[in-house]
Amino acid sequence: MSKISQNNLTYNPTLKRNIGNKILTLTSTLFAVISVIPLILVISYILIKGGSYINFDTLILEPEPPGDDLLSAGGIGPAIAGTFIMTVIALIISIPIGVGGGIYLGEYSKSGRFAKFIRFGSNVLAGVPSIIAGVFIYAIIVSTKILFGSMFSGIAGGISLSILMLPTIIKTTDEALKLVPDNLRRAAFGIGASKFTMITTITLPAAFSSISTGILLALARAAGETAPLIFTALFSRYYITTFDDLFYEMGSLSVLIYNFALEPYEAQNQLAWSASFILVVVLLSLNILSRWIGTHSAISKNKVQ
Amino acid sequence: MTKATTTKFQLRSRPTSEKLVDIGFRNFVLAMASMVAVLLFSIFAVIYLQSTESISRYGLRFLFTAAWNPVTDEYGAFTAIYGTLVTSIASLIIAIPLGVGTAIFITENIIPKYIRELIGIMVELLASIPSVVLGLWAVFIMEPFIRPFLNIIYETFGFIPFFGTEPLGAGMLPAILILVVMILPIITSISKDSLNQVPTNLRQAAYGIGATRWTTIIRVIIPAAISGITGGVLLALGRAMGETMAVTMIIGNSNNFSWSIFAPSYTISSMLANQFGEADGSQVSSLMYAAFILMILTLMVNVFAQWIVKKLSLKYQ
Numbered sequence: 249m250s251k252i253s254q255n256n257l258t259y260n261p262t263l264k265r266n267i268g269n270k271i272l273t274l275t276s277t278l279f280a281v282i283s284v285i286p287l288i289l290v291i292s293y294i295l296i297k298g299g300s301y302i303n304f305d306t307l308i309l310e311p312e313p314p315g316d317d318l319l320s321a322g323g324i325g326p327a328i329a330g331t332f333i334m335t336v337i338a339l340i341i342s343i344p345i346g347v348g349g350g351i352y353l354g355e356y357s358k359s360g361r362f363a364k365f366i367r368f369g370s371n372v373l374a375g376v377p378s379i380i381a382g383v384f385i386y387a388i389i390v391s392t393k394i395l396f397g398s399m400f401s402g403i404a405g406g407i408s409l410s411i412l413m414l415p416t417i418i419k420t421t422d423e424a425l426k427l428v429p430d431n432l433r434r435a436a437f438g439i440g441a442s443k444f445t446m447i448t449t450i451t452l453p454a455a456f457s458s459i460s461t462g463i464l465l466a467l468a469r470a471a472g473e474t475a476p477l478i479f480t481a482l483f484s485r486y487y488i489t490t491f492d493d494l495f496y497e498m499g500s501l502s503v504l505i506y507n508f509a510l511e512p513y514e515a516q517n518q519l520a521w522s523a524s525f526i527l528v529v530v531l532l533s534l535n536i537l538s539r540w541i542g543t544h545s546a547i548s549k550n551k552v553q
Numbered sequence: 554m555t556k557a558t559t560t561k562f563q564l565r566s567r568p569t570s571e572k573l574v575d576i577g578f579r580n581f582v583l584a585m586a587s588m589v590a591v592l593l594f595s596i597f598a599v600i601y602l603q604s605t606e607s608i609s610r611y612g613l614r615f616l617f618t619a620a621w622n623p624v625t626d627e628y629g630a631f632t633a634i635y636g637t638l639v640t641s642i643a644s645l646i647i648a649i650p651l652g653v654g655t656a657i658f659i660t661e662n663i664i665p666k667y668i669r670e671l672i673g674i675m676v677e678l679l680a681s682i683p684s685v686v687l688g689l690w691a692v693f694i695m696e697p698f699i700r701p702f703l704n705i706i707y708e709t710f711g712f713i714p715f716f717g718t719e720p721l722g723a724g725m726l727p728a729i730l731i732l733v734v735m736i737l738p739i740i741t742s743i744s745k746d747s748l749n750q751v752p753t754n755l756r757q758a759a760y761g762i763g764a765t766r767w768t769t770i771i772r773v774i775i776p777a778a779i780s781g782i783t784g785g786v787l788l789a790l791g792r793a794m795g796e797t798m799a800v801t802m803i804i805g806n807s808n809n810f811s812w813s814i815f816a817p818s819y820t821i822s823s824m825l826a827n828q829f830g831e832a833d834g835s836q837v838s839s840l841m842y843a844a845f846i847l848m849i850l851t852l853m854v855n856v857f858a859q860w861i862v863k864k865l866s867l868k869y870q
Contacts, residue, residue: 265765265768269765269767272770276661279650279655280655283672286734289694290690349588352585355582356582356583363586370589371859372855375855376795377796379826383600383829384595384596388595415589418589440565442567442574472683474798475797475798479829479830482830502685505688506802509689510802531683532681
């Protein structure tokens with residue numbers, strides 16, 4: 249009797265359940281390896297292949313018309329400027345709406361019916377495919393020529409990008425404000441601050457780093473988007489020189505990659521690879537920066553509490 | 554008594570300007586929050602209104618005919634709808650085991666913590682690569698690499714209709730594979746978060762009655778985290794349905810219906826990306842109808858995702 253129980257208590261690798269355990273552990277390891285492979289392949293191809301085509305001229309020149317002339321294909325300068333301008337326009341629109349809406353959800357109506365509806369709505373908006381945002385802006389801005397008679401424009405592109413940034417900014421502002429301890433609010437009210445003063449001088453600064461993480465993530469998503477731009481901003485090979493140029497077609501890195509990847513010429517394909525290199529490096533740094541702010545803010549939050 | 558108080562403390566009543574700022578600010582943020590609702594409704598209304606011409610002309614027939622002929626003005630989105638559903642569901646079937654398996658691997662203590670965290674961060678960084686860059690990679694690197702393997706499948710199993718055409722570059726299968734790459738990070742990171750939220754007590758109780766690691770995972774941990782995992786899977790499905798650029802670049806953009814997954818095909822979003830720029834007249838209206846269908850599909854998936862997360866989530870004290 250005692251011998252049998254002794255046997256049962258020692259680890260027996262030939263038991264069915266132990267073999268099954270090993271097999272499943274190996275399977276999950278295999279799956280994790282498979283999941284990481286595409287990232288390594290994509291990043292290394294873009295950094296090595298894209299990086300090899302990068303030089304000073306590529307970064308500043310305007311792209312030449314498509315043709316198989318490797319030496320004078322031009323560069324991606326206007327596209328870099330265009331992506332920058334359109335994301336800035338998108339930020340100017342979406343930060344007030346997103347942070348303002350988030351403040352309403354986080355500070356004024358935490359669990360009201362309207363707030364629940366807005367939260368639901370912003371989740372739905374986050375799930376709207378990006379091409380639908382492009383189609384929508386095309387229908388209300390580009391085809392109606394509502395912006396002073398201009399059709400395809402950098403401003404229309406920026407507006408369609410702002411639709412994609414909005415849900416992320418609202419959500420992170422809402423959740424960042426929820427994390428601010430209520431003691432801070434009571435203390436502010438206790439010394440006679442109005443709600444406006446309390447929000448602008450106490451809770452927003454306390455939630456600042458989490459909100460900026462959200463804005464950076466939204467920015468990183470919008471800067472890489474192509475689908476909303478292909479029929480709102482279209483594409484242009486030239487730098488913008490005057491303010492009026494904002495109301496005309498504007499190039500961007502992502503549309504440049506899309507257009508030039510489908511060209512049959514090696515010269516344009518190389519420009520597409522260099523544009524991918526710039527885009528991926530910028531987006532990865534934005535992501536890592538937002539992660540860094542995120543961990544940083546966790547420390548400062550502990551200090552507050 | 555009252556007299557004493559007023560002399561001792563200078564009672565300060567709020568100046569009108571401060572009250573105005575307070576009320577004004579409240580109304581401002583309320584207006585900003587309402588913008589979300591206004592935006593959502595106007596997206597629906599605009600796309601619906603623009604497509605009324607096609608909706609009244611073709612009705613539900615639009616969903617089941619594969620014609621797309623601007624010359625004779627005959628439109629039907631069957632190929633695109635079929636392509637959208639097949640690519641998104643097939644990519645989901647491949648990505649669920651990979652994503653959930655990876656999530657389990659990085660939440661279990663099989664290997665040291667820093668390696669697991671590194672894998673987690675790498676998978677999440679994959680989500681930050683823009684789809685157009687993945688499309689570029691798919692066109693120039695992935696597709697030429699997998700074509701010999703696809704040819705072997707075609708030569709061996711060519712008699713099955715699903716493998717019935719010769720792989721000649723762009724097609725449905727490369728699109729499915731690139732969609733797997735795109736939705737894998739979503740499934741992995743959401744599953745990881747919900748697996749991490751399962752209370753340790755449950756795991757300890759399972760180990761205490763002699764369950765092995767995988768019995769615990771399959772019988773206890775996954776059932777406890779199923780709401781989050783299902784939500785993540787549905788979000789990924791919505792993303793796969795609406796994904797545009799990478800798919801447009803690799804699916805081949807052909808409106809000819811084919812059962813074969815090697816043949817060029819269409820999805821609703823790639824059809825929009827491809828044709829919207831140069832469409833006019835009733836073609837615009839038909840494209841808007843297709844966009845409306847895509848919106849309804851993704852909306853249903855997203856609302857269902859939010860509902861199921863609420864419905865299935867277990868409450869622990």
